[in-house]
Amino acid sequence: EETALAYFCQIGNPFYDRSSLNEQIYMKNLPAEAMLNATGIEYALIHRQDPVLYIIRKHFREGPNELRPLQEYYVLAPGHIYQAPDAASVISHRLLTAVHHFGKAFDEASQRAAYHPSSGYYWKTNNSSDELTKKDSSKDKVLTVTQRARFDAIFPNYHERFRPRIPAGTTTQTAIPPSTMNTEATTIPGGDTNLPRKEERTPSDSQSNISERPMIEVKKQKTQK
Incomplete structure (x- = not known):
């Protein structure tokens, strides 16, 4: 001592x-x-x-x-x-050392991060440049299965949310349903029914129907007298 x-x-x-x-x-x-x-x-x-x-x-x-x-x-x-x-010097030195190494790690990680349209985000390695050139040379691969599935799931949702609205006061033309049309089917013995066909009317038929209506009314008036 x-x-x-x-x-x-x-x-x-x-x-x-x-x-x-x-x-x-x-x-x-x-x-x-x-x-x-x-x-x-x-x-x-x-x-x-x-x-x-x-x-x-x-x-x-x-x-x-x-x-x-x-x-x-x-x-x-x-x-x-x-x-x-x-103690204060030890703690401050340790904190500064930790912050320095964390900063270097984040800088290195930001330089290694990359993005490619066909493969998405990935980390660069020593062999990543060769793999990236191989991916760029193949033009057939446009979208991956994951990207296509994501698009099919997201697009209908946005289509329903942003559907175009019809302004107020405008009339819309509604199509006549097929059930209201006069159709008739012809059958062939031993065969299937043909496609339905529409009734064909000529302008003379429509005029004759209009001219027959007042004649019928006149006859009814004479019989009543």
Whole structure:
């Protein structure tokens, strides 16, 4: 313990404060117990792991039992001295390192992402360029089964939602249903029925029907008299 603390309190150590109580005790050749009632900066060995690790603390002594920690130092074999970082410095350094690596990962991922009309989104690899040229050379493959199924499922929905509306006040022409038309079917013995045919009327037939109606009414009036 005395050897590690004496090694730390050498003049060539940049972490050692020559105005500390340790330097005053050493210069005045006083016992170590004299520092208990003194006030000032003191260096003390708080942990040891022979022969590789020694931890020395720098604290401010305000009385026999009042100590305020200021800094800690590591003495590693074969005699290297390191200043221990505080918790805020460690956390900030770890966060900055994590953010840096996350940023590089996102940049790399954004450069690897690609899109092709026939295959959709994919990630670029070392062999993806050769595969992409092969896909471009084949012109027969226009749409995949997945893309065609998606189109068939989406298009009817939008067709019903955005159907064109007929403006108010306009009349629509309705087609005559086939059941209201005068049709007759001719049968052939031993065969099937032919297609229905429409009645053919000539203009003379329609005029004759109109001219017969008033004659019938006149005859009815004479019989009543």
